[in-house]
Amino acid sequence: AQSVTQLGSHVSVSEGALVLLRCNYSSSVPPYLFWYVQYPNQGLQLLLKYTSAATLVKGINGFEAEFKKSETSFHLTKPSAHMSDAAEYFCAVSPGGADGLTFGKGTHLIIQP
Amino acid sequence: EPEVTQTPSHQVTQMGQEVILRCVPISNHLYFYWYRQILGQKVEFLVSFYNNEISEKSEIFDDQFSVERPDGSNFTLKIRSTKLEDSAMYFCASNRDNSYEQYFGPGTRLTVT
Numbered sequence: 001a002q003s004v005t006q007l008g009s010h011v012s013v014s015e016g017a018l019v020l021l022r023c024n025y026s027s028s029v030p031p032y033l034f035w036y037v038q039y040p041n042q043g044l045q046l047l048l049k050y051t052s053a054a055t056l057v058k059g060i061n062g063f064e065a066e067f068k069k070s071e072t073s074f075h076l077t078k079p080s081a082h083m084s085d086a087a088e089y090f091c092a093v094s095p096g097g098a099d100g101l102t103f104g105k106g107t108h109l110i111i112q113p
Numbered sequence: 114e115p116e117v118t119q120t121p122s123h124q125v126t127q128m129g130q131e132v133i134l135r136c137v138p139i140s141n142h143l144y145f146y147w148y149r150q151i152l153g154q155k156v157e158f159l160v161s162f163y164n165n166e167i168s169e170k171s172e173i174f175d176d177q178f179s180v181e182r183p184d185g186s187n188f189t190l191k192i193r194s195t196k197l198e199d200s201a202m203y204f205c206a207s208n209r210d211n212s213y214e215q216y217f218g219p220g221t222r223l224t225v226t
Contacts, residue, residue, distance in 0.1 A: 032213045043117075043204060044156070044217040051213050090156060096213055098144045098168050100158030 002027045002093045004104035012110040019063075019078040021107045023091030026072060031093045033074040034101065035065055038088040047089075050074060051096075061085070086111045115139045117218035119205050125224045129194050134221045136188045136205030145188045146206040146215060147180065149173070156204065162188065195225045 007022040025031055035047040048059025055067045065076045074091060088108050092101040118137045126132050138145050147159040161168040162180050179191045188207075192199055202222050206215040 034214065036217070043219040044206075046214050046216070049214050092156075094213065098161050098163050098208075100146060100148070100161050100169055100171065101156075101215060102158065103156040105155040 002031065002095065002102045004091050004093050004102055006089075006091050006104035006107050008107055009105065010108045010110060012112055013081045014112045015083055016080050019076070019081045019085065019109065021076040021089050021091075021109065023065075023074045023076065023104060024072055025074060025091070025093045027093055027095065029095045032096050033065075033067060034092040034094070035059065035063070035074075035076050036090045036092060036103075037061075038090065038106075040087075044090065047076070081109075081111050083111050083113065085109060117205055117207055117216050119203075119218040119221050121221060122219070123222045123224070125226065126195055128197060128225055132192050132195055132223065134190045134192075134203050134205075134223070136190075136218055137186050138188055138205065138207030139216055140186070142207035142209050142216070144168070144208050144215075145180075145182070147190045148204045148206065148217075149201040150204065150220075151198075151201045159190070192223075195223075197225050199223060200225045 003026045005024045033050040036044040048057045050057050050067045058064045063078045088106045090106045091104040094101050120135045145162045150156045160170040160174045177193050181189050202220045204220045205218040208215045
């Protein structure tokens, strides 16, 4: 069984500040981890993925995430927030292959001018 | 860039009616999925489909739901007798063989009145 916990349903940062969105997971097998972004009235877009290669994963739009097995975490970061980053962010876990993704509840990122 | 498409974008139906939601996955993908997102809640896995049969389904995917790949391009989700609680955004996703990242469509918003 797998689960994902995203701490903070809403995170607010100033434009240009560091973005940190937290994700902790539990998985009975080595996990594959993903971050998806959802802009208003749109579908889910893959930001980045961890599939047991490098623990520091770089994604699109300047985002990156680090897989820490000892902490069962996969936090998403971006050094400098941009107004266009305002969106809902979902962390997801999968045992791999064709299995369905298990999503966290999402974190709404608000960017203050 | 190839993308997953879904029709219609919005479907309104009366309780008890049957609805069919349609998806066209990316053409060289072999695994297909349906997820739903009730307003304000997390994305939930419904079912995965491979080689013309269901691979995995969640407890949400009861006898009211069915999936079909009627031809070489479409992938459909049928709800036989809709209930008010079926109101949600329904997302279709697909991925390649041996690939872990799922590509999502823009979703169909189903409103049951």
